[in-house]
Amino acid sequence: MKNTLNIAILLGLILLLANGCKQTQSxxxxxxxxxxxxxxxxxxxxxxEGTIIELPxxxxxxxxxxxxxxxxxxTIKGAGKGKTILNFKGQIEGAEGMLIKNVKGLTLxxxxxxxxxxxxxxxxxxxxxxxxxxxxxxxxxxxxxxxAYGLYPVSSTNVLMEHCEASYAMxxxxxxxxxTNVVVRNNLVHNNVAGLEIENTVVGEVYDNVAxxxxxxMLIFDMPDLPQANGDRIKFYNNLMENNNxxxxxxxxxxxSTIPPGSGMILMSxxxxxxxxxxxxxxxTLGVAVNSWLSTGVPYESKxxxxxxxxxxxHDNEISGxxxxxxxxxxxxxxxxxxxxGEPYDxxxxxxxxxxxxxxxxxSNNGDISFVNLNFGLGADVQQIIKNKTHDLxxxxxxxxxxDTKEHDAWLALx
Numbered sequence: 001m002k003n004t005l006n007i008a009i010l011l012g013l014i015l016l017l018a019n020g021c022k023q024t025q026s027x028x029x030x031x032x033x034x035x036x037x038x039x040x041x042x043x044x045x046x047x048x049e050g051t052i053i054e055l056p057x058x059x060x061x062x063x064x065x066x067x068x069x070x071x072x073x074x075t076i077k078g079a080g081k082g083k084t085i086l087n088f089k090g091q092i093e094g095a096e097g098m099l100i101k102n103v104k105g106l107t108l109x110x111x112x113x114x115x116x117x118x119x120x121x122x123x124x125x126x127x128x129x130x131x132x133x134x135x136x137x138x139x140x141x142x143x144x145x146x147x148a149y150g151l152y153p154v155s156s157t158n159v160l161m162e163h164c165e166a167s168y169a170m171x172x173x174x175x176x177x178x179x180t181n182v183v184v185r186n187n188l189v190h191n192n193v194a195g196l197e198i199e200n201t202v203v204g205e206v207y208d209n210v211a212x213x214x215x216x217x218m219l220i221f222d223m224p225d226l227p228q229a230n231g232d233r234i235k236f237y238n239n240l241m242e243n244n245n246x247x248x249x250x251x252x253x254x255x256x257s258t259i260p261p262g263s264g265m266i267l268m269s270x271x272x273x274x275x276x277x278x279x280x281x282x283x284x285t286l287g288v289a290v291n292s293w294l295s296t297g298v299p300y301e302s303k304x305x306x307x308x309x310x311x312x313x314x315h316d317n318e319i320s321g322x323x324x325x326x327x328x329x330x331x332x333x334x335x336x337x338x339x340x341x342g343e344p345y346d347x348x349x350x351x352x353x354x355x356x357x358x359x360x361x362x363x364s365n366n367g368d369i370s371f372v373n374l375n376f377g378l379g380a381d382v383q384q385i386i387k388n389k390t391h392d393l394x395x396x397x398x399x400x401x402x403x404d405t406k407e408h409d410a411w412l413a414l415x
Contacts, residue, residue, distance in 0.1 A: 028052040036060050044068045052077065055111055059085040065094020065116070072104045078111030081135035081165060089115040089139070096122045097136075097147075109133050115140070116147050120169075123153040131161040138168040142191065142249040146170040150192070154178055155227070162186050170250050172197040173214070176204070178228035184209065193250045193259065194219050195241075200231045207238045215248045216259040217241030217280070222269035223255070224293060224300030224307070233403045236275040241265055243282040248330055258296070260285045260333025262326065262344065264319070269293040272311045272403050281321040284344055285333060287369070288319060290361065291350035295376050308354040313400040315364045319346040322370075339374065339385045347393075351375035362398040369393070 031039050033056045043053050044066060050073045057079040065088070068074065078084030088097045097116030100106060104127045112135040113120040120136035123129055136150030150166035153159045154177040165188045166173030173192035176182050182204035188211075189195035195211035197219040198204060211217035218241055222231045241264045250257040259266065262284030267273055268291050280287045293300070293307035300307070325342040328334045336348070346369035353359055363371075375388040 028054060030054040031056065033058045033060075037062060041066055047071045047074055049073050051075070055079065055084045055086075057083045059087055061087045061090060062097075063090050063092050065091065065096050066098045067094070068100045068103060070102050074103055074105070075107040075109070076111075077107070077109045080110045081112045081133050084111040086111060086113050087115060088113065088117060091115075091117040094118075096120070098122070099124070101125055104128060106130070107132070111135075112137070114138070118147045119149040119152045120147055120166075121151055122149070123159075124155055126153070126156045127158055129153055129156055129159045131159070132163055134164045136164075136166045136169070136173070140168075142168060142170075142247060144170055144249055144251045146249075148172070149175045151175070152177075153182075157181055159183070165189070166195075167191045169193065171254065171256050172219070175199065176201055178226055179204075182206075188212075189214060189218075191246060193246075193248055193256045195244065197221060198231070198234055199223055200226050200228045201234065202228070202232045204234045206234065206236045210240045212240075212243055213246050214244045215246050215250075215261050216256070216263035217244035217265055217283075219266045219268070220270050220273055221255075221266075222271075222293070222306070224305040225302045229302055229304035230306050231270050233272045234270070234274075236273060237277045239278045241278065241280045241283075245282075245284050245327075255296070255298075258330050258332045260327045260330045260336065262286065262322075262333075264288060264322070266291070267309060267312060269305075269307050270309055270312075271306065273309075274313045274315075274400070274403075276314070276316045278317045280317060280319045280346075283322045284324050285322075285326040285336060286344055286348050287322050287346040288314065288317075289348045289350075291348075292352040292376075294352050295350040306354075308352065309361070310354055310357065311360045311400055313362045314347075314366060315362070315399075317366045319366055319369050322346055335382065335385075338382050339389065340372065345370045345372050347371045349373050350377075352377045359395075360400070361396050362400050363393065363396040364399065 052075040055078040095118040097113040107130040109132045138146040148171035150169045150173045159182045169192040172194040173189040174196045177199040184206045193215045195214035245262045264280040264283045264287045322344045324344040326337045328337040351373045371393040378388040
């Protein structure tokens with residue numbers, strides 16, 4: 001399963017980068033440090049196709065969010081993350097620090113967005129997106145009134161995110177949602193509730209990323225009642241998740257508020273995930289969890305939504321150094337603590353499988369790991385779970401075939 005997506009996504013990235021090369025220096029606009037705060041939004045409003053907006057080094061204080069809509073082939077480039085800092089601590093208007101919608105051919109590179117009122121950088125309904133050498137953060141530390149998302153491409157196609165850093169988001173530092181053809185690589189996420197989250201996304205590779213000191217390191221979720229109902233075909237490899245034992249500071253009622261501190265990786269309600277050559281270590285509650293949406297107990301309305309995990313292939317990972325006691329500051333953590341006597345497990349599944357289909361989880365060559373199947377499908381009462389839980393990992397010692405990427409390959413051939 002390792003190689004089928006690589007060529008297809010590489011072709012997509014070549015197209016993406018080729019489009020970026022169409023921009024010419026004649027369209028470049030270098031903003032001065034003295035006038036940047038006043039002129040930046042004006043430049044975004046008057047930008048024409050191919051415009052390059054260059055930002056100087058320095059810290060610049062904004063009271064209103066920045067926005068860009070509809071103009072194709074736009075580049076916004078600073079002097080580097082931590083060098084060009086767009087500071088929104090005094091923001092009085094706008095739901096995001098930066099909101100970019102419906103742009104075909106977008107490059108964001110080399111700047112920091114700090115202390116936005118809501119999401120830091122939201123890229124919505126865009127095509128051919130490069131997000132490189134960016135940083136998002138909230139400088140007052142872990143607070144429930146921080147923005148939900150740091151780097152936030154959503155409902156977009158052909159997204160490359162690399163060499164970025166995200167911290168102190170009260171939901172996810174890096175969140176890629178409802179998108180198609182995505183590469184997320186060489187990024188650092190730390191001190192968020194969820195470090196890196198892929199949600200309802202079709203065809204993606206996530207590799208060479210580092211997650212430290214989050215509540216949960218990395219997540220691949222499908223959520224109900226969204227325009228793009230189901231995620232599919234995600235390869236997840238060469239990532240490091242370590243010591244994600246940070247407090248959960250998300251407001252109550254959010255899905256991420258249920259994540260127990262000390263969670264390395266969580267897969268929920270997703271199909272066709274291959275995770276390999278990852279290092280997952282030093283967590284006090286769980287290394288990897290695989291569960292259905294049904295185990296949350298939260299109802300949904302979407303008829304298209306598939307609440308089950310299927311075709312989950314975890315192999316050749318290092319899952320180690322997980323030591324309790326488990327965290328019980330969230331409801332899910334309390335359940336795990338009660339059922340597992342406060343002992344962390346390297347791999348936990350909820351045991352709720354798609355009815356009428358063969359079991360399609362394969363876990364192989366992950367070392368001498370601890371494993372528990374909670375068998376929620378046989379009863380969700382704590383005493384029933386304790387009675388019904390099993391530890392037979394050999395049942396899942398198998399391999400899965402490669403993904404079918406014909407639709408994705410056909411799309412690339414037309415562009």
